[in-house]
Amino acid sequence: MVECETGHPLVTVIVITYNSAKFVRETLNSIRSQTYAALELVITDDCSSDATVDICRKWIADNNSRFSRTELITVGKNTGISANCNRGLDAAGGEWVKIIAGDDILEDACVAENIRFVLSDPDIQCVSCQITVFSDDLRKCDQVVLRDDLFELPQKKQLRYLLTKGNFIVGASVFFNAQLVREMGGCNERYPMLDDYPLILKIYQAGKRFYLLKKPLVRYRVHGCNVSLNPNSLFSVSLWKFYDEVIPGLLLEQGMFLHYWHAKVTAFKRRFPENGNVFRKLVRAGLSMLSPVSYVMALEQLFDET
Structure with a gap:
């Protein structure tokens, strides 16, 4: 000490x-x-x-x-x-x-x-x-x-x-x-x-x-000037890079296979920004349907609001 x-x-x-x-x-x-x-x-x-x-x-x-x-x-x-x-x-x-x-x-x-x-x-x-x-x-x-x-x-x-x-x-x-x-x-x-x-x-x-x-x-x-409060900041770049590179592997280690799949789908969705054209929005919606976790999260949000 x-x-x-x-x-x-x-x-x-x-x-x-x-x-x-x-x-x-x-x-x-x-x-x-x-x-x-x-x-x-x-x-x-x-x-x-x-x-x-x-x-x-x-x-x-x-x-x-x-x-x-x-x-x-x-x-x-x-x-x-x-x-x-x-x-x-x-x-x-x-x-x-x-x-x-x-x-x-x-x-x-x-x-x-x-x-x-x-x-x-x-x-x-x-x-x-x-x-x-x-x-x-x-x-x-x-x-x-x-x-x-x-x-x-x-x-x-x-x-x-x-x-x-x-x-x-x-x-x-x-x-x-x-x-x-x-x-x-x-x-x-x-x-x-x-x-x-x-x-x-x-x-x-x-x-x-x-x-x-x-x-x-x-x-x-x-x-x-708070970097963590700016969605377009270098903080967001570091955060999503960490999510894409590290989180899926840790989910696999924990045996959380559905969440692993959701993390990979979410990472792919980021290639199609929300502020994109109609085609990009349709692609994002379609990708969300591929992940069972998305349905669970939607239900949780629904119950939180009611």
Whole structure:
């Protein structure tokens, strides 16, 4: 166990930045305000073209004494979110890691509550907390309540949900054991804008799971530059590439043959965009009829609406 002079486990907070000049001071100030003392700060920048690096460098100079260690990592070319996270993980000296984007905010007790939670049970190595979504106006906040029932499922059923329904674990909410993440190989840089989902699936494939901490400890900022909110962004390219290349094989490993067929049909459908001509729409409709899972999903949606 890596401990500070306080006797508490050292936590590395990794701030990933890219053109974050507008918001990064708020992010860093929220880390400085943590009630937990044993903190290391690593800021890793992905070749920002604005003043992000200068702001971070000055902030570190003014607040260095708050942390056991600080480091600012810069690169000469843009590499994507996954590689940026990995540089932070490689530099982390703490036993536990909290990754936060350079536009989000940690509540004051975020690290302390996570440490209290993981120390309550030695089986807990990965945590997901509740989050609050907010716009640039801090007064406009909405708490996102993660579904308790999903986290209460057995580990294998959680994995099956991740494979068939998508990622129910919000990346901004995650707090995890640094050694475990290194054993998983960190983020998959083949999918440069998709840092969390491939890593979470690796953790579940290894027989581990996430535990829900039922407290809102992170504020996730929604603004026009969020890559995950733009359907035509590089994030979507990484996401669908991951779905097409990885998910079908994992479904086969789990013996989920109908879902495997559905994944292959869905991948083929993406060759015919929804905004295409009538012929493309007819092809998409015909392909949907080839997958039994499509009928099940349609029925589920019908019951959800009634």
